[in-house]
Amino acid sequence: MLQVNKSSSDINRDYAEVDGSPAQTLASYLDIVRRQFPTIVAIVSACVILALLYLFTAAPRYTSTASMVIDTRKVQLFGQQSILGDLAVDSATVETQVEILKSENISLTVIRDLHLIDDPEFVGSGGGLLGSVIDFVSELLLNGQSPSEYELTRKALERFEKNETVKRIGLTYVMAIGFTSKDPQKAAKIANAIADAYIVDSLEAKFQATKRASVWLQDRIKELRTQASSAQRAVVDFKIANNIVDSGGRLMNEQQLAEVNSQLVMAHASTAEAKARLDRLNDIFKQEIPDANVADALKNETIVKLRAQYVDMASKESIWSGKYGHDHLAAVNLRNQMAEIKRNITAELKRIQESYKSEYDIAMTREESIKSSLANAVSESQLTNQAQVQLRELESNAQSYQAMYDNFLQRYMESVQQQSFPITEARVISAATQPLKKSSPKTLIILAGALFGGILLSFGAAVARELTDKVFRTTSQVEEQLGANCIAILPALGGTAPSGLTGRLPKPKSDPQANLLRYVVDNPLSRFAEAVRSLKVAVDLNSIVREKRVLAVTSTLPNEGKSTLSTNLAQLMAHSGAKVILVDADLRNPSLSRALRPDANIGLVDLVAQKVRLEDAVSVDPQTGLAVLPAGATSKLLHTNEILASKAMHAVVNLLRSQYDYVVIDMPPMAPVVDVRVTSPFVDSYVFVVEWGKTKTDVVRHNLRNSPEIQDKLLGVVLNKADTKALARYESYHGRYYYQKYYARYGYVE
Numbered sequence: 001m002l003q004v005n006k007s008s009s010d011i012n013r014d015y016a017e018v019d020g021s022p023a024q025t026l027a028s029y030l031d032i033v034r035r036q037f038p039t040i041v042a043i044v045s046a047c048v049i050l051a052l053l054y055l056f057t058a059a060p061r062y063t064s065t066a067s068m069v070i071d072t073r074k075v076q077l078f079g080q081q082s083i084l085g086d087l088a089v090d091s092a093t094v095e096t097q098v099e100i101l102k103s104e105n106i107s108l109t110v111i112r113d114l115h116l117i118d119d120p121e122f123v124g125s126g127g128g129l130l131g132s133v134i135d136f137v138s139e140l141l142l143n144g145q146s147p148s149e150y151e152l153t154r155k156a157l158e159r160f161e162k163n164e165t166v167k168r169i170g171l172t173y174v175m176a177i178g179f180t181s182k183d184p185q186k187a188a189k190i191a192n193a194i195a196d197a198y199i200v201d202s203l204e205a206k207f208q209a210t211k212r213a214s215v216w217l218q219d220r221i222k223e224l225r226t227q228a229s230s231a232q233r234a235v236v237d238f239k240i241a242n243n244i245v246d247s248g249g250r251l252m253n254e255q256q257l258a259e260v261n262s263q264l265v266m267a268h269a270s271t272a273e274a275k276a277r278l279d280r281l282n283d284i285f286k287q288e289i290p291d292a293n294v295a296d297a298l299k300n301e302t303i304v305k306l307r308a309q310y311v312d313m314a315s316k317e318s319i320w321s322g323k324y325g326h327d328h329l330a331a332v333n334l335r336n337q338m339a340e341i342k343r344n345i346t347a348e349l350k351r352i353q354e355s356y357k358s359e360y361d362i363a364m365t366r367e368e369s370i371k372s373s374l375a376n377a378v379s380e381s382q383l384t385n386q387a388q389v390q391l392r393e394l395e396s397n398a399q400s401y402q403a404m405y406d407n408f409l410q411r412y413m414e415s416v417q418q419q420s421f422p423i424t425e426a427r428v429i430s431a432a433t434q435p436l437k438k439s440s441p442k443t444l445i446i447l448a449g450a451l452f453g454g455i456l457l458s459f460g461a462a463v464a465r466e467l468t469d470k471v472f473r474t475t476s477q478v479e480e481q482l483g484a485n486c487i488a489i490l491p492a493l494g495g496t497a498p499s500g501l502t503g504r505l506p507k508p509k510s511d512p513q514a515n516l517l518r519y520v521v522d523n524p525l526s527r528f529a530e531a532v533r534s535l536k537v538a539v540d541l542n543s544i545v546r547e548k549r550v551l552a553v554t555s556t557l558p559n560e561g562k563s564t565l566s567t568n569l570a571q572l573m574a575h576s577g578a579k580v581i582l583v584d585a586d587l588r589n590p591s592l593s594r595a596l597r598p599d600a601n602i603g604l605v606d607l608v609a610q611k612v613r614l615e616d617a618v619s620v621d622p623q624t625g626l627a628v629l630p631a632g633a634t635s636k637l638l639h640t641n642e643i644l645a646s647k648a649m650h651a652v653v654n655l656l657r658s659q660y661d662y663v664v665i666d667m668p669p670m671a672p673v674v675d676v677r678v679t680s681p682f683v684d685s686y687v688f689v690v691e692w693g694k695t696k697t698d699v700v701r702h703n704l705r706n707s708p709e710i711q712d713k714l715l716g717v718v719l720n721k722a723d724t725k726a727l728a729r730y731e732s733y734h735g736r737y738y739y740q741k742y743y744a745r746y747g748y749v750e
Helices: 015-019 026-035 037-057 091-102 104-114 128-142 149-163 184-241 252-285 292-298 301-324 329-420 443-468 475-482 512-517 527-545 562-575 591-596 604-608 640-644 647-659 675-679 697-705 708-712 724-730 737-746
Strands: 062-070 164-168 174-181 426-430 486-491 550-555 580-584 627-629 662-666 685-691 714-722
Touching (some): 026 443, 037 443, 062 184, 091 164, 091 174, 475 697, 512 562, 527 714, 550 562, 550 647, 562 591, 562 714, 604 647, 640 675, 685 697, 697 708, 708 714, 714 724
Parallel strands (some): 550 685, 580 627, 580 662, 685 714
Antiparallel strands (some): 062 426, 164 174
C-alpha cells in the first residue's frame, strides 16, 4: 500500500538533523556533476578558450642558463694565507653568493654594460594589451614628460630582476644563472654577462679590501716602527742609567760575582792547604829526626841530606859504641856530629815553618780580601737585579713591538703581492648558449593547467550552486526537507498545446489560460497528464483508508500553479467517469472563478450564506461533466477565514460530500493568508503545490511547521512547473526520455 501521509514530527525536524546526513559518497558527487553539467562545461570551456587566447597572443620567451661553481680549493701563488683570512665555503656561504648574484649591484652593472636602458624590452611596454594600457596611463600621469635616466634605470632594473633566476643546484656548490628574454641571443648574452659581472665584482671587492688593508698596514707599520724604536732606546737608556753592561750575553756584575766567588773558593782552598802544611810541620817539630816519609813530603834537599848523614852517623855510632864502648872518643864525636846535624835540621824546619806561616798568613789575607770583594759584588748584584726586573719589562716591550713590526711588515709585503694577483673562488663551468626552444608559454602545461583549473573551478562553482540552491528540484529533497511524499513532478506548460498533439484531440480554445486549465483533457497522453494521473492514484489509495474524498489543493506562495493543478485534477477525475465538483475557496483572489466562470454572480459565498441553492450556483462542463462551484461575490469580504471556519461552510462541504465522488477545493496560498488552516476540520487530505526550482525550502518548512493540522492530513507534495531538460540532470527517471520512447509509437513526441 502506498504511504501518503507522514507524521508532523518528520517535518518539524531541525535543520541540523537534516544537514547531519551521512557523508556524501562518490555517487553523490557524480550526481552534482550531472546536475551542474552545463555549468561545468561552460566554465571549463571558458578556461580552455582563455588559455588558447593566451597561447595565441603571448609572445614566446626564451631562457638561457649559465652554471657557476664556488671552488673550495685555494689557489696559493706564494704559499701564503690571504691577508683578509680564508672563510670556509659551506652551505651558508653558497646561499650568500646566490643573494649577491641577485643584488642590485650586479644587475645595475649588467644594465650599464649592455645599455639595457635603451632596449624597449626593458623600458618599453610590457607587451600585450595590458602593457599598452599601463604605458598609456603612465604617459597620462607624466603629462607627456620624458622619464629621467634614473626612472629608466629603475624600470629596467625591475624588468631585469623579474626575468632573472639564480638558484643553487641541490646541495652542491654550483649555481645556475638564468635569464628569460624574447630574444634567445639576448638571453644567453645577459646570462653570461651576469656571471662575468659577479666574477669582476668579486675580484674588485677583494682588490679594494686588500688595498684598504694595505693602506691601514702602512699606517700601522709606521706606528709600530716608532714604538719599537722608542722601546729599544728606553732599554739602552735604562742600562746606562743603572750601569748595566752586557758581555757575551751576560751582565758584567753577574760575571764579576761569578769570578769573585770562584776566586774565593780557590783562596779558601789555598788557605786550607797552607794551614795543613803548617800544622804538619808543627807535628814534625815534635820528632827529633823527621822520618823518611816526612822528609820526602817536605821535598827539601837539605833536610834529606842532613837526615841521610844523621842516619849514617847514627849507624856508625851504634857500631862503634858496641865495639869500642859508649864513651869512646870516636863514638862521642859521632854523637856530637849527630847533634849538630839535628840542630841544622831543626833550623831548616824553623825556616820552612816560617815560610809556611807566611804563606798561611798571605792566604788568609787574600781570602779575607776576596770575601770583602764578594760582599761588594753581591750588594751590587742585588741592586742590579732590582733594576733588571724593570729592564726585562722594557726588553719584553721592545721585543713585542719589534715582532709586531716584523709581522705587519711581512703581511704588507703579502698584500702588495696579492694586489698584483687577484684570485676569486668562483668560475664559470658552463657558459649560457642560445636556446633552441621557447621556455614560455608552455603549451601543454598551460592547456593542462587551464583544463585542471577549469575542472576545479567548475566543480567548486557546482558545489557552491548546490549549497546555495535552497529550492526543491528532486523528490528526495522533498522527502528529506519536509518529511512528506513527493507525489508527482509536473512539467512546465506553455500557453498552447504542443503541436505534436494537434489533429488527434479537439482544437484548443483561443484563451491560453483555458488551454492550461484543460490540458489533461486536450493532451491526455502528455507527461503532464501522466503526472496528474499519479496524483489521482495517490488520492484513490488514500481513499481506501479514508472513505471521504474531500481534497484541498494549496501552496506556500501565489502563482505556484495550485489552481491549474486543482482544475486539471478535477478535469481528469471527471473525464474518467467520476462525479467531481471543483470548488474555488480562494475568497481573497478567486482567479479560478475568473478563468472558468467570469460571468458568475453567485457561488460559494452565497451558498454558505444560504442565499441560493447548490443547483443554482454550480455549472457543469459539457465535455467532461465536471461541476464547478465559483467563489461568488467576494470583493466586499473582510474576514474570509471566518466564513471558511463557519458551521455553514461545514454543512456545505458535507452536502458536496454526499452528492459527489470527489470534492476538489482550490485553496488560497498559506503564506499570505491564514484561510487554509481553518479548513482542516472538513478537509480529508491536502495536496501541497511547490514551484520547482523557485520556492525556497525554508519558506515551505516554516509554513508547514506552523500548521500542524495541515501536516496531519497532508497527502503529499507536487512539484510544479519543472524544466524537463534540467530535471533529467537531477532525476533521470523524471526526464523526458522515457515518455518520448514510450509514446514514440503514436507518431508524436512531447
